[in-house]
Amino acid sequence: MSQKRLFLLDAYALIFRGYYALIKNPRINSKGQDTSAVMGFVNSLFDVIKREQPDHLAVAFDKEGSKDRVEMFPDYKANRDETPEAIRIAVPIIQQILKAMHIPIIERAGIEADDLIGTIAKQAEKEGYKTYMVTPDKDYAQLVSENIFMYRPARMGNGIEIWGIPEVQKKFEVERPDQVIDYLGMMGDAVDNIPGLPGVGDKTAKKFIAQFGSMENLLANTDQLKGKMKEKVEANAELGLLSKKLATIIIDCDVTFNEHDYELSEPDTDKVQEIFEELEFRRLTDQFIKIFSGEAGASTQVSGTATAKKQAKEAGAGQFSLFGDTAAPTTEIETYSSRKTIENTPHFYQSVAPGMAINLFVKNLLKQTQVCFDTETTGLNPLTAELVGIAFSWESGKGFYIPFPEDRQEAQKLIEILRPFFESEDIVKIGQNLKYDIKVLHKYDIQVHGQLFDTMLAHYLINPDMRHNMDVLSEAYLNYTPVSITDLIGKKGKNQRSFRSVPVEKQTEYAVEDADITFQLKEHFAPELEEAKTLSLFNDIEIPLLRVLASMEIEGINLDEEFLNSLSQELDNDIKLLEESIYKKAGEEFNIASPKQLGIVLFEKLKLVDKPKKTKTGQYSTAEDVLSYLAKDHDIIQNILEYRGLSKLKSTYVDALPTQVDPTTKHVHTDYMQTVAATGRLSSNNPNLQNIPIRTERGRQVRKAFIPHNEEYNLLAADYSQIELRIIAALSEETTMIDAFKNGEDIHASTAAKVFNVPLEEVTREQRSNAKTVNFGIIYGVSAFGLSNQTDLSRSEAKELIDTYYKTYPKLRNYMSEQVDFARENGYVQTVLGRRRYLKDINSRNAVVRGAAERNAVNAPIQGSAADIIKIAMINIYNKLSQGNFKTKMLLQVHDELVFDVYKPELEEIQTLIKTEMESAYTLSVPLDVDLGLGDNWLEAH
Structure with missing residues (x-):
């Protein structure tokens, strides 16, 4: 009769492994729930069952940490990060699955899983079992014996490793597995905050084990050590012994192995499938059915090892x-x-x-x-x-x-x-x-x-x-x-x-x-x-x-390289003048591009602020947001920001674009990516033509370099006017805003007239500017602090303006609240075409994280709907151009704008076609409005 086998799974070790294996590619279901931790654990569980077909199996969970170790050393595991929310949510779900599968859960308050597994493994060994401890945690190596093994899941898709005595001997360079305790005690463990012996790492610990055999023997023979190492070991002898105790897995916990309790029995199939259906685990449901219907044999290999x-x-x-x-x-x-x-x-x-x-x-x-x-x-x-x-x-x-x-x-x-x-x-x-x-x-x-x-x-x-x-x-x-x-x-x-x-x-x-x-x-x-x-x-x-x-x-698209060469020279001159101005104001020359040197000049020498912000490394922060906040009060910072802007413009576009011209076509060919922005917006790459600055004169000049195919063509730019505001007006059914758009009013002036309570014709430029900032800022959840930074308003004035804005447009605020509520209930929000944005953090306990998800709940449907609408317009225009055999080509998409190379004889027909298709791409309660521009380059057309 073959020896009976017991498999003991360390739940949290496998849960964390599964969660972090998918950290860059988390599994989010249609409710916005991050199921990575559950999926990772269940994958590991099923893999064990499929590969090994065990007759006995149980899963051990930590509960409330190790009471004994914390009493010995209050800082035990004190430096661990807070458990990710997705894992905290996952644990009770995993336990539901295990209960439905009739798999025993081992859990005791104040006792860690490794101690539970260690105790049961040793008990089972005495009863003639071969025990496999399923965990990636190397600490378990100390328990390995002739009948106790480590069963280590390797990286996803790469099978498993089984450590017996020879593998432990080779891995830790020890004679006996129990010496792993001494190794861990000497080296310490940063993850568990076990201090170890100062200055002793992996190599030194292995050297000491080879020479002395144990921690105690090392401490009894420190006369054989030399120099600082001798001093450190002697001075920290008690710490070393404490570390060994902390690293020792307890094998006499209050838990008893009962082979009948741990027998792998028939699961409650309906209940398991019900849980999997709720989690949207379709592939795992199929696997579950195969495993427990007998279709998957022991030889099945899920991964290509x-x-x-x-x-x-x-x-x-x-x-x-x-x-x-x-x-x-x-x-x-x-x-x-x-x-x-x-x-x-x-x-x-x-x-x-x-x-x-x-x-x-x-x-x-x-x-x-x-x-x-x-x-x-x-x-x-x-x-x-x-x-x-x-x-x-x-x-x-x-x-x-x-x-x-x-x-x-x-x-x-x-x-x-x-x-x-x-x-x-x-x-x-x-x-x-x-x-x-x-x-x-x-x-x-x-x-x-x-x-x-x-x-x-x-x-x-x-x-x-x-x-x-x-x-x-x-x-x-x-x-x-x-x-x-x-x-x-x-x-x-x-x-x-x-x-x-x-x-x-x-x-x-x-x-x-x-x-x-x-x-x-x-x-x-x-x-x-x-x-x-x-x-x-x-x-x-x-x-x-x-x-x-x-x-x-x-x-x-065609590029005027000669123009860019001349613009590069002009930028060189402008940058040089700014350098001289900055050096003069600073009273010395330094590397303006060096954050460290710049921070010392601004905050130590010139002392521009009393308490300058610092980075994690202790340097002064010279980030864009920090300097922008100070710019209106200090000319040198205005110069520095302008210097940075021109330097980036020159390197990123003016000097780089000519190098990206295709030698055969003589055109620049960007690559549009459909799968980058979660909102549905397109991204542009190699070169990125969507981020060319438009707010500065020099940034606008770059657009002048983009020209028609030849003299028989003109560039035409077609731009949706305030499409996001029109969408939010329509989605919120805010009648006041809808009427303004229907009447063809200037929406920013109209908003200013209402929130500042003045006649439309008396709205000042400043009032319109502030209203414009609020109009666009509301979509992104602008705060009073943020609004005051973007305008000349004080924080209290900004708060008053936002409050008045919401009173003026009450349906808008209701819509925003409804979006957040919908997201909380469903885990996602969606655009007018049903494009979903999943918001896994919408119910987070962390207020900052939750706040960001709430802002996305409002913004994503608006920005995403705008992206959907322009995509429809692009498809319809492309089809019309193809069907009509027009020579005119669509060249670029930059957010709400499309750029065309228009064959001059087709101009009149094309203008009508483009405006009609863009404005009729999607029907809202607010009319879509498109502005057309024509020119010999993109700047003129825009």
Whole structure:
């Protein structure tokens, strides 16, 4: 009879591990609840059950810390950060799940989990059990024996480590596992605030263990030590002994092992599924059903471990063919062994050789209803990169790779064979960041037709605050770590190789894996889009916009490099004059760009403030907000801010833009990103054309450098007028504000007339300016302090103005309160098109954190609705321009503004088209108004 096995899980260690494993990619459900900690723990629990099929299992929880250790040392664990709120909320949910699964919970007030596990492990050992302590915490190594092991979950997707006596000996360089206590006592533990011996680290502790064997023996033989180390050890002998006691796991707690209590029994399936449904754990629900219906065996490997990959390579992929009923000759198909195991499914990845195999492959490809494809290229810039290969997958665990020749003519011949697939209207094309692939294929005169499904965009709508790259999504949703591109071509730098230099068998493994994973992610995300009620937003807005942005990015915009060169020289002169002025006012020359030197000059030498703000490192803060607050009282600070602004303008735009001109098109091609801003706004990158300063004269001059295609064109800028204010007026149903817009009034003057109680015609410029600041500030939750900083009003005057504003527009305030209430109840807010912004901190106990979430609850629907509306306008205009075969092109989107390269003979028709489509993009109770401008450069047009 085989030896009985007991698995003891350290709950908090696994909960924290799961939570922080997903910290950059938290799992937020549709209620705005951060479920990362619960998911991480349940993943670990299920992994143990699937891998090991234990007959006995229990989970230990800390409760109220260690009473004994705190009595010995009041500062024990005193420096630990407060437990994250998501973990505090997760613990009772995890305990509900365990109870529903009939898994025993071990918990005692004042006793830590490691002491409970240590006690039970030793008791079980005496009863003939082999015990596995499931925890990443290395402290448990002291308990390891012939029948007690550490079962350490490694990084997500990389399996587990089991530490027996040999592993502990090697890891800690000890003869016996119990010497780990001495090692920990000597070295101390910053996490638990165990002091240890001053000056003793990992290497020294191991050296002492080798020489003396124990803490006590070390302290009894300090005469063998030398110098300062001898002094430190002798002076801190009591501290060392205390540290050893604190590090010792207690093995005689008030808890008794009863094998019948710890037997793994049948769970309450309905209850578990009910909890998982509430948490929106669809994949875990499937896993749960498989595990407890007997479908998942002990050999199941959820993750692609190194061992699994090695075994797969040794096994080979055999002569498996996926070319339909007609099997292709195996001599024509190069089949590479890249068989892996994800959820117990073998992987068959094949490279398709030229000749008959390609024709057979395409014949089968065209029979499919949906196919994931992924291009592999020589670089990251899709406008200059060349095709190295294309991977295809339409069934989980299976896929194909077509390598492309380096010769451009031969590559073009090969892509022509695939043209019917790409231009088929009937096959759904799946991909991750399809805009990149569309731009690459455009170079080969290939258009991608038919319905698209982009997993990156899908996930962006499901969880906008998370990261959306494929590796992260694979780990989070498929529990699988893909091969990294850097494993094949090296890290960034001069030594990085081209993907073309990678052997074809490795290209196949890497590329098809990407296509396979993306296909599986599509299957996962499609139902989630429906459940989150964002499927129409995906199909009608984000996917069509993908094509629009690809077209805009391919076109780019013309740049007047000569003008920028002259502007650079002018900025050099201006910066030099400012330097001289600053040095004169400071009475010395110093490095203005150095925060440290600047802080000393401003706050020690010139003593501009009595109590200057300092950074965490103890330096004087010279941050923008600090200096802006002081600028109106000190000319030198005004000069410094202007110096910074001009220096940044010169380096970021004036000098950088000419270097970003494409040598072939002679245009600048920005990259619009749909998945960065959680509100739905687009982001611009390489170069960022959305952040060019517009409030300063020099900043505006940069726009002058953007010019039409040639003399037959003009630039036209179309700008939504005060769209966010119009949206908030409509959403709040604030009739006073709605009427002002309907009557075509100046909304800021109208607001000033009402809040300052003066006739409209008597509103002063200052009153209008203050009203404008409040109008826009209200959307972002401006406070009296913030308003007073932005205006000449005192804090009390600012408060009075805000109070009067809310009295003037009472429905606006009610709307804001309703939005916060909705967010508290549902965990999210949404735009007019149903785009959700999840607010996981809306019910936080921390007032500062909660306040930020409340401001987002008000702002996100407004800013997001504005983003949605301009996206609709872009799609409609693009379609009209395409259908009408106009020469006019849409070039740029900058928040509420669109920029066009207008063919002069089309000007009149185009102006009407653009204004009509933008103003009718979405119907609100407030009319949308668009201002058009025309010019020989962007500045003139704007």
